Amino acid sequence: MRKYVVIGNGVAAAGCIEGIRSTDLNGEITVVSLENHQVYCRPLISYYLENKTSLSKMGYRENDFYEKMNCRVIYGKKVVKIDADLKQVVLDDGETLPYTKICVADGSSPFVPPFEGLESVKNKFSFMTIDDALALEKAVTKKSKVLIIGAGLIGLKCAEGIKDRVSSITVCDLAEHILPSILDYDCAAIMQAHLEENGIKFMLSDTAVKFSKNKAQMRSGKQVDFDVLVLAVGVRPNTELIKNINGQVNRGIVVNDRMETNIQDIYAAGDCAEGNDISLGGKRVLALLPNAYMQGHAAGVNMAGGNEVFDKAIPMNSIGFFGLHAMTAGTYYGEEQGGRLYEEKTDKKLKRLYTKDGFLTGFILIGETERAGIYTALIREKVPLGKVDFDMLQKSATWAAFSKDTRQQKFGGVV
Amino acid sequence: MKRVYVDEKWCLGCHLCEYNCAFANSGLKDMTYLKNKAIYPRIHIEGEGQVSFAVSCRHCVDPICVKSCIASALSKSADGVIKVDQNRCVGCLTCVLVCPYGALMPNEKGVMQKCELCLENACGQPACVSGCPNKAIVYEERGDVL
Numbered sequence: 240m241r242k243y244v245v246i247g248n249g250v251a252a253a254g255c256i257e258g259i260r261s262t263d264l265n266g267e268i269t270v271v272s273l274e275n276h277q278v279y280c281r282p283l284i285s286y287y288l289e290n291k292t293s294l295s296k297m298g299y300r301e302n303d304f305y306e307k308m309n310c311r312v313i314y315g316k317k318v319v320k321i322d323a324d325l326k327q328v329v330l331d332d333g334e335t336l337p338y339t340k341i342c343v344a345d346g347s348s349p350f351v352p353p354f355e356g357l358e359s360v361k362n363k364f365s366f367m368t369i370d371d372a373l374a375l376e377k378a379v380t381k382k383s384k385v386l387i388i389g390a391g392l393i394g395l396k397c398a399e400g401i402k403d404r405v406s407s408i409t410v411c412d413l414a415e416h417i418l419p420s421i422l423d424y425d426c427a428a429i430m431q432a433h434l435e436e437n438g439i440k441f442m443l444s445d446t447a448v449k450f451s452k453n454k455a456q457m458r459s460g461k462q463v464d465f466d467v468l469v470l471a472v473g474v475r476p477n478t479e480l481i482k483n484i485n486g487q488v489n490r491g492i493v494v495n496d497r498m499e500t501n502i503q504d505i506y507a508a509g510d511c512a513e514g515n516d517i518s519l520g521g522k523r524v525l526a527l528l529p530n531a532y533m534q535g536h537a538a539g540v541n542m543a544g545g546n547e548v549f550d551k552a553i554p555m556n557s558i559g560f561f562g563l564h565a566m567t568a569g570t571y572y573g574e575e576q577g578g579r580l581y582e583e584k585t586d587k588k589l590k591r592l593y594t595k596d597g598f599l600t601g602f603i604l605i606g607e608t609e610r611a612g613i614y615t616a617l618i619r620e621k622v623p624l625g626k627v628d629f630d631m632l633q634k635s636a637t638w639a640a641f642s643k644d645t646r647q648q649k650f651g652g653v654v
Numbered sequence: 655m656k657r658v659y660v661d662e663k664w665c666l667g668c669h670l671c672e673y674n675c676a677f678a679n680s681g682l683k684d685m686t687y688l689k690n691k692a693i694y695p696r697i698h699i700e701g702e703g704q705v706s707f708a709v710s711c712r713h714c715v716d717p718i719c720v721k722s723c724i725a726s727a728l729s730k731s732a733d734g735v736i737k738v739d740q741n742r743c744v745g746c747l748t749c750v751l752v753c754p755y756g757a758l759m760p761n762e763k764g765v766m767q768k769c770e771l772c773l774e775n776a777c778g779q780p781a782c783v784s785g786c787p788n789k790a791i792v793y794e795e796r797g798d799v800l
Contacts, residue, residue, distance in 0.1 A: 292725065566751050568751070638709060652659075653797060
């Protein structure tokens with residue numbers, strides 16, 4: 240009987256467990272969970288603070304998920320070592336778990352630069368886990384002045400989540416615009432203006448260089464008083480377990496389309512993994528929930544002896560702040576890289592479609608996001624634009640731009 | 655399973671399916687109450703001029719919306735129907751970002767809604783199908799590959 244060890248207990252782990260069980264009902268599955276929680280919807284932690292969901296609704300699966308999947312879960316423990324020769328993993332309490340196949344799905348960790356005086360700050364938080372959210376919830380009051388370091392997805396979702404619970408929020412970032420991982424300067428300006436209208440203050444091209452208790456000394460020379468500090472500078476994939484046994488690691492743990500690492504019987508999935516991004520034609524860490532699930536599922540099926548490839552991964556984000564939604568996907572090639580851009584822009588709406596060599600490779604939509612999935616599918620499926628009426632598609636995402644035969648196939652058949 | 659299929663050859667582009675859908679899911683007693691109201695149907699007519707056709711959830715065999723939902727609000731039931739739990743949905747629109755058919759749209763409150771084949775409202779069978787004057791929308795089995 241196969242023994243599966245799943246390191247981590249997030250969405251990639253859930254996908255892995257379901258992948259294994261779709262193929263092997265009998266093998267022994269052990270899940271090692273550092274967090275003392277069943278798998279939950281991690282991206283909902285800001286929605287929890289915003290009162291848009293509750294703890295009971297945040298479970299990613301039913302409460303009896305592990306029983307149904309016939310898994311043992313070890314909570315509150317960390318894997319400290321994979322021994323690929325003895326084929327066992329070692330936990331921080333010394334327990335060893337023998338394995339036939341492993342999936343490393345233990346996500347990423349907040350990256351905290353060494354700020355001078357950070358230890359003197361009492362109320363400081365990361366914003367990655369449900370426990371982070373609960374701790375932050377306890378710390379803030381209607382009078383709190385909050386300083387968030389980092390204007391990326393995590394920092395800004397945190398800002399939105401706590402807006403109505405606090406007195407003021409200032410977000411600083413070394414980058415010259417917000418959401419640098421998904422937006423460029425012009426696009427970010429639209430979202431920034433909207434966030435400012437909703438009471439969020441920004442200090443961009445600036446960051447804290449020194450803390451002393453409730454004061455931050457900024458690089459610009461300004462000083463910020465705060466009661467609560469949120470550190471959302473960035474995250475780093477957890478790669479040490481694989482690095483320590485000389486597995487291939489770039490930014491994340493390198494995997495192929497079957498989610499295999501270069502070490503026999505070891506797979507990786509989710510935010511710790513670096514797989515193929517087909518819009519880029521190269522490897523990239525794609526720390527997104529959909530990819531985590533699909534990578535995990537593929538890993539699980541393959542670990543159990545089946546065959547599943549996940550070869551359609553692309554970066555994609557749907558993110559809204561105070562009612563204004565932005566959707567982004569794929570890779571934005573500039574003109575110097577042979578890319579072409581189609582753009583429509585007004586005050587609060589923006590559409591950018593990036594094409595290269597006759598394919599849609601990426602898009603940015605702000606404000607108007609209807610049927611965006613039609614664009615996403617063009618990227619994921621690498622549909623040659625010669626096969627569709629792209630002039631029509633540029634103006635509006637519609638199936639009218641596809642051939643009659645394709646429509647007949649899709650809307651007249653099982654898909 | 656039975657699904658909704660469209661045949662654009664017969665579609666008049668009359669938008670009646672949108673009204674029938676909105677009414678079926680409105681809980682209203684009479685369709686006339688929809689007059690002068692913005693409607694949020696779960697089926698939409700696309701195209702213009704010579705070409706028009708209705709788009710609603712395809713109830714995919716391998717639904718990417720379900721796999722992508724960050725709130726685990728979308729699920730596939732044992733009989734293959736893709737459903738949304740509006741109580742869990744946080745309106746992030748990730749499903750809109752991934753649905754290749756553009757079949758998902760939020761309701762007036764920003765919460766996702768989708769075609770669930772009228773199985774849980776009073777209709778018993780899809781209202782868009784019953785009300786289509788030209789039989790351009792049908793509800794039938796068309797060979798699932800098992």
